[in-house]
Each structure stands twice: as C-alpha cells, then as structure tokens.
Amino acid sequence: MTQRRLLLGALGVLVVSLIFGSVYTTGALWADEETRNPGTIETGTIGLDAHGDGASSHTFPALQGTNIAVGNFTQAPLKIKNTGSTRIKFLLASAGPSITSSGSAVTVRLSGSVGGCPGGTGDLSGAFPATDTTGPHTAIALTSPSSSDWKVLDVGAETTWCVQAQLKSVTGTQPAQYQINFDFSVGQLRPGQNP
Numbered sequence: 001m002t003q004r005r006l007l008l009g010a011l012g013v014l015v016v017s018l019i020f021g022s023v024y025t026t027g028a029l030w031a032d033e034e035t036r037n038p039g040t041i042e043t044g045t046i047g048l049d050a051h052g053d054g055a056s057s058h059t060f061p062a063l064q065g066t067n068i069a070v071g072n073f074t075q076a077p078l079k080i081k082n083t084g085s086t087r088i089k090f091l092l093a094s095a096g097p098s099i100t101s102s103g104s105a106v107t108v109r110l111s112g113s114v115g116g117c118p119g120g121t122g123d124l125s126g127a128f129p130a131t132d133t134t135g136p137h138t139a140i141a142l143t144s145p146s147s148s149d150w151k152v153l154d155v156g157a158e159t160t161w162c163v164q165a166q167l168k169s170v171t172g173t174q175p176a177q178y179q180i181n182f183d184f185s186v187g188q189l190r191p192g193q194n195p
Contacts, residue, residue, distance in 0.1 A: 047083030097135030
C-alpha cells in the first residue's frame with residue numbers, strides 16, 4: 001500500500017467519523033419539517049390602577065398607623081381598575097407595614113373583602129386571606145396561588161375591595177408610625193381563558 005492510499009483512506013475515515021459523530025451528538029438520525037396554520041397571537045398592555053387615580057402608588061390615609069391604639073381596626077376602600085388593553089387576572093402578592101419611625105416594629109392583621117366596607121371588627125374575606133404581618137418585613141405571600149385566588153378584570157372594568165387593618169402589637173421605639181404597602185401580581189388572559 002502506498003503512502004498516498006493510506007493517507008486518503010485515513011482522510012476518508014476521518015470525514016465519515018465527523019459526519020456520523022455530528023449526527024450522534026445531536027441525537028438526530030433524521031430530520032422533518034411541517035408547516036401549520038400560524039393562528040392569531042393576542043397582544044396588549046397590562047395595567048392595574050390602585051384607587052383609580054392613575055398614580056403608580058397610593059397612600060390610604062385611613063390605614064396609616066399614626067395614633068392608633070393596639071387592638072383598633074381601620075378600614076378603607078381600594079378601587080382597582082384594569083387600565084390595559086387586554087383582560088387581566090390579578091391577586092394580592094404581598095402586603096405589610098412599612099415602618100417610618102426608626103427602632104419600631106409593628107404587627108398588623110390585614111384582611112380584605114370584595115365590595116364596600118361593611119364596618120365591624122371581624123376579619124373580612126373574599127379578596128385575600130386574613131393574615132398577621134410584621135413590619136418592617138412583608139408577610140402576606142401566596143406561595144402557590146390557586147385559580148380561585150386570582151380575580152379577573154375585563155378591559156376598563158374596576159372593582160372595589162375593602163381593606164381592613166388591625167394593629168396587633170408595637171415593640172421598640174414608640175409611638176410607631178407606619179404605612180401599609182400592597183404589591184399585586186398581574187397576568188394577561190387570552191380570550192376565553194379563565195385563571
């Protein structure tokens with residue numbers, strides 16, 4: 001065997017090895033292609049307006065913690081409006097007191113109902129579960145929200161929640177001053193889709 005034939009044979013084996021090696025590394029022994037009806041993609045903007053004033057944040061004077069005695073309840077309506085161009089689902093992702101006086105810690109029990117504020121002192125229900133939250137950290141957090149936790153708003157629709165806060169305890173520097181922050185999770189719904 002001549003050196004030239006040996007070199008050509010080795011080169012041929014190398015080329016075949018590279019071809020089969022590249023096929024085996026992808027795991028594909030064949031390829032196929034299919035064209036399908038592309039369908040329609042729905043797009044839009046997602047917008048949620050707390051309290052209907054168009055601002056990115058809103059302070060509820062009735063829920064601010066100034067001169068509130070331990071055990072007292074306060075209630076305030078929260079208007080929520082879909083300002084986007086598509087149907088949305090939303091839920092209260094987290095809420096809790098933000099302390100404005102240094103060295104203080106407060107525990108507040110939050111609860112909410114859908115509709116106007118009924119008065120009274122018992123926990124509200126329907127908007128989000130009643131939960132004790134301690135500031136300066138936020139404690140309401142649904143780790144695995146179920147479909148019933150999500151609320152739906154059509155484009156331009158609005159709803160009102162009654163949010164109730166009960167001051168449970170104050171520790172550290174007193175008097176403590178705080179406000180309650182609310183963070184929402186919002187998602188787009190396709191036409192006909194339920195949460």
